[in-house]
Amino acid sequence: MAKIKTLDDLIKMKDEVQSKIKLRENSDHPENLIQVKVGMATCGIASGAKETLKYFVEETERQAIDAVVTQTGCMGYCYAEPTVEVILPGKEPVVFGYVNNTKAQEIIDKYINKGELVDGIIPISFKTIDE
Amino acid sequence: MKTFADHITDITLNSIAAKANLIEIMVEEDKSLNLYTIKIKDNGCGMSKELSQQAVQPFFTTRKTRKIGLGLSFFKQNAEQTGGSFELQSAPGKGTCVKAVFKHNHIDRPAIGDLAEAYILLLISHEGIDFHYTHKTGDGEYKIKSAEILQKLGNISLTNSQLRNALKEMIDNNLTEINITR
Numbered sequence: 001m002a003k004i005k006t007l008d009d010l011i012k013m014k015d016e017v018q019s020k021i022k023l024r025e026n027s028d029h030p031e032n033l034i035q036v037k038v039g040m041a042t043c044g045i046a047s048g049a050k051e052t053l054k055y056f057v058e059e060t061e062r063q064a065i066d067a068v069v070t071q072t073g074c075m076g077y078c079y080a081e082p083t084v085e086v087i088l089p090g091k092e093p094v095v096f097g098y099v100n101n102t103k104a105q106e107i108i109d110k111y112i113n114k115g116e117l118v119d120g121i122i123p124i125s126f127k128t129i130d131e
Numbered sequence: 132m133k134t135f136a137d138h139i140t141d142i143t144l145n146s147i148a149a150k151a152n153l154i155e156i157m158v159e160e161d162k163s164l165n166l167y168t169i170k171i172k173d174n175g176c177g178m179s180k181e182l183s184q185q186a187v188q189p190f191f192t193t194r195k196t197r198k199i200g201l202g203l204s205f206f207k208q209n210a211e212q213t214g215g216s217f218e219l220q221s222a223p224g225k226g227t228c229v230k231a232v233f234k235h236n237h238i239d240r241p242a243i244g245d246l247a248e249a250y251i252l253l254l255i256s257h258e259g260i261d262f263h264y265t266h267k268t269g270d271g272e273y274k275i276k277s278a279e280i281l282q283k284l285g286n287i288s289l290t291n292s293q294l295r296n297a298l299k300e301m302i303d304n305n306l307t308e309i310n311i312t313r
Contacts, residue, residue: 004301007283013297014284040256041144042202045137053252061290069290071256073144073194 034067034112035087036060038099041074047081048100055104056084065112077122086111095122132205134244135169140253141202142171142229147257148193149175151226155263156250158243160235160312162269166215167233167240167312178221187219206231213237235312243313247302254280255289264302271309275302 004010038044038053053071060067077083080097086107087093096107097120110116132138139156146154151173159168178186185191187207192200207217210231221227233240246264253262254277261278280298281289289295 003304004297005304006301007280010280010294010297010301011283014287014294017287017291017293040140042132042141042200042205045141046132050137050140050249050252053256054248057252057255057290057295058292061292069255071140071144071252073148 032066032089034060034065034089035085036067036069036112037072037085037087038069039073039075039077039081039083039085040071043074043078044081044083049082051101052082052084052099052104055101056108059105059108060112063108063113065108067112080122083122088112088115096120097122132209132241134241136244136246136249138206138209138231138241139169139171139246140249142206143173143253143262145202146171146173146175146227147260149173149177149227151175152259153261153263155265157265157267158246158311159267160269162235165235167235168230169233170228170230172226172228174226177223177225177227179223183219183221183227187217203229209233209239209241213240243311247299247306250275250277250302251289251295251299253277255295266306266309266311268309268311273302273305273309275305 004013036056038049038056040049040053053069056069060069072085075083075085075095077095077097082099083095083097084099084107085093085095096103099107103120106118110118132141143154153174155172157170187203189201189204194200203219210217210233213234214237215232215234218230219227250262250264261276263274263276265272265274284294287294289298
């Protein structure tokens with residue numbers, strides 16, 4: 001494929017993939033989506049949260065999980081970075097600590113896909129931080 | 132914070148917390164003057180004079196989840212370590228501009244890192260915000276605006292990996308063209 005240099009090249013690319021991909025129909029109803037929030041403040045970034053974020057973005061797409069992956073601020077558990085908050089629809093948020101790629105995979109496989117709890121939960125009743 | 136990409140991800144989070152919907156990231160390499168300048172400008176809520184002075188102090192934070200905040204002070208320290216300078220301009224209602232100047236050839240100047248990737252992760256995570264990124268070198272200038280990208284892509288989300296990779300490739304190709312320092 002030719003080198004992509006301009007936005008128009010990008011649009012050609014878009015047309016190519018358009019037929020194959022699913023559109024995000026649920027974006028108007030965020031309460032029906034799984035939300036994954038990766039702590040990306042100074043502490044998170046320094047501990048490699050960017051890799052974790054990238055992994056969640058790629059893996060949820062690969063498994064076609066209807067999830068919104070976003071960055072959030074510091075949740076106050078700097079010692080356990082990278083931290084990830086997962087909200088399953090209709091459930092209380094759960095925060096996991098020390099989430100590297102292996103842990104991220106476990107969270108996706110067990111918690112997100114099956115609803116089973118996995119080790120590494122930060123055991124504090126948690127309220128989403130209001131940014 | 133090992134790279135400029137890390138710093139930029141970190142500082143923009145302040146802008147996002149300040150409810151900005153336009154964030155401009157400007158990188159300028161000037162080898163003739165031996166300067167490497169990074170500017171991050173937002174249209175968020177801004178800060179009072181007192182608050183701007185406090186903001187660059189280590190351990191200052193407005194958040195309530197933890198007691199210390201080091202993002203801006205790390206950035207300042209890194210710039211000053213290379214013999215550069217740091218400036219924070221802000222006024223309530225007018226937004227904030229953070230400018231860090233590094234000595235280009237100083238051994239402690241961080242590498243740029245994967246800025247294209249950091250940029251795309253910002254777009255995915257904060258869809259309502261327009262991120263502008265400008266990179267200037269002696270060989271030219273490259274500018275990209277996220278609102279334009281998203282508008283052209285229409286309803287196709289950047290969570291699609293093929294599109295994401297294509298966008299990254301596009302940014303990287305353009306940055307290579309103007310010979311940025313990797």
